[in-house]
Amino acid sequence: xxxxxxxxxxxxxxxxxxxxxxxxxTLAAGEVVxxxxxxxxxxxxxxxxxxxxxPPDGGEITLAGRPLTSWSGDALSRKRAVMRQRSGMxxxxxxxxxxxMGRAPWPEKETKSVVQEVMALTGCDTLAGRDFCQLSxxxxxxxxxxxxxxxxxxxxxxxxxxxLDEPTSALDLYHQQHILRLLRxxxxxxxxxxxxxxxxxxxxxxxxxxxxxxxxxxLVAKGTPQQVLxxxxxxxxxxxDLRVFNHPEHPVPQVWLQQ
Numbered sequence: 305x306x307x308x309x310x311x312x313x314x315x316x317x318x319x320x321x322x323x324x325x326x327x328x329x330t331l332a333a334g335e336v337v338x339x340x341x342x343x344x345x346x347x348x349x350x351x352x353x354x355x356x357x358x359p360p361d362g363g364e365i366t367l368a369g370r371p372l373t374s375w376s377g378d379a380l381s382r383k384r385a386v387m388r389q390r391s392g393m394x395x396x397x398x399x400x401x402x403x404x405m406g407r408a409p410w411p412e413k414e415t416k417s418v419v420q421e422v423m424a425l426t427g428c429d430t431l432a433g434r435d436f437c438q439l440s441x442x443x444x445x446x447x448x449x450x451x452x453x454x455x456x457x458x459x460x461x462x463x464x465x466x467x468l469d470e471p472t473s474a475l476d477l478y479h480q481q482h483i484l485r486l487l488r489x490x491x492x493x494x495x496x497x498x499x500x501x502x503x504x505x506x507x508x509x510x511x512x513x514x515x516x517x518x519x520x521x522x523l524v525a526k527g528t529p530q531q532v533l534x535x536x537x538x539x540x541x542x543x544x545d546l547r548v549f550n551h552p553e554h555p556v557p558q559v560w561l562q563q
Contacts, residue, residue, distance in 0.1 A: 307333040307368075309354065309384075309465050309497065314363035316353055316521075323349045324360065325521040331465060336491050336498040338512035340505060340532075342542050345518040347501045348389070348469055354499065355386050355467050367465075381409040382464070385455035387448050389469040389501075399423075399431045399439070399447050406454035418457045419450075426450040427482060441474035449483060453490075461493050468500040472507065484511040509533055509556040517541060533557040 309331040316324040323346050331337055331354075339347045352358035354365060356372045365372040367383060375383070385406065400419055407415040423429045428450045431443060439447065449471060456462040466487075472480040487498050488511050502508045508515055509529040517525040517532050519541045525532045535548040538559065545562040 307497075308366075310366045311350075311354060312364050312366065314350075314353060314360045314365065316349060316358065316360050316362075318361075322521050324353060327363070327521075327523050329354075329516060329523065329526075331497045331499055333497045334491055334494040335513040336488060336500065336511060337514045337516060338508035339499065339501045339516050339518065340503070340508055341518035344520070346521040347518055349521075350518065351386070351467050351469055351499070351501060355384055356380060357386070378409045381455065383456075384465040384467065385452040387445075387452045387466075387468040387471055389473065396435045396437050399428060399434050399436055402436045402447055403428070403450045403454050406451040406457075409455070418454050421460075422450045422453045422457060425486060426453065427479070442476060442479060445471060445474050446479065446483070456496065461495060462490055463495040465497045465499065468498070470501050470503065472502070472504070480507065487511070505533060505538070505559045509551070509558060510554065529556045533559060 311327050311329040314324055314327040315322060327350060339350060341347055349358070353360050356365065359373070367375060372380070403419050403423060404415050407418060423432065426446050426449050428446050431439065431447065436444065436447060452466060453462050456464045456466060471483060475483065484507060487500070490496050491498050512529060514527065515529055515532040516523060517537070524541055525537055533548060535546070538544070538546060538548065547560050547562060548557045549560060551558045
């Protein structure tokens with residue numbers, strides 16, 4: 305139980321519509337899990353509930369066998385970090401200071417070395433000294449990823465659960481590949497679980513160990529990319545005219561839209 309985060313029969317209904325409906329999900333260390341689904345499926349809502357930012361109306365989230373609500377703020381912050389889709393700032397901060405914000409739950413003496421490590425890993429070292437507010441959207445995403453990794457950094461690697469909401473949406477092809485390769489490599493160290501919302505199904509197929517498909521708040525399919533990215537399944541839940549083919553170099557499916 306020490307390396308599991310679990311959602312058990314989780315529901316969330318802030319108004320007339322159920323945004324989450326009886327969700328059961330387990331996140332283990334050492335894997336990348338992609339949340340996919342059409343717009344309004346509940347992906348970002350599930351991310352907020354799994355991370356403790358939004359209490360569910362029913363069911364329970366547990367971390368290491370304990371209800372998420374029983375964890376203190378600092379203890380939880382050392383176990384899970386979140387990179388939201390939009391992370392604007394009202395004040396001008398240097399890149400290094402934004403990344404250092406992730407070290408708030410930890411002893412201050414380690415901050416400088418950890419910030420340097422994660423900046424190098426994420427390609428943010430070239431942004432050193434710049435004003436975060438003056439960066440492009442893609443550069444800001446890289447800095448926010450570095451901040452989230454700094455929050456989980458312990459003894460030279462990240463430990464815990466990293467949640468990301470569309471982390472590649474503003475990135476060019478090179479940085480998409482770099483970030484997803486990095487997340488995959490860090491998860492293979494065995495101490496990090498990555499849960500990421502992705503709209504690009506082909507990226508999910510290439511980099512995720514498991515895929516969870518949501519539709520109108522329900523978990524309608526889960527499993528390996530080969531199990532979930534099935535033509536009939538995707539056509540049913542996305543209502544799109546598409547075809548699924550095998551990747552020419554990797555044993556994963558790839559999705560093509562019909563003209």
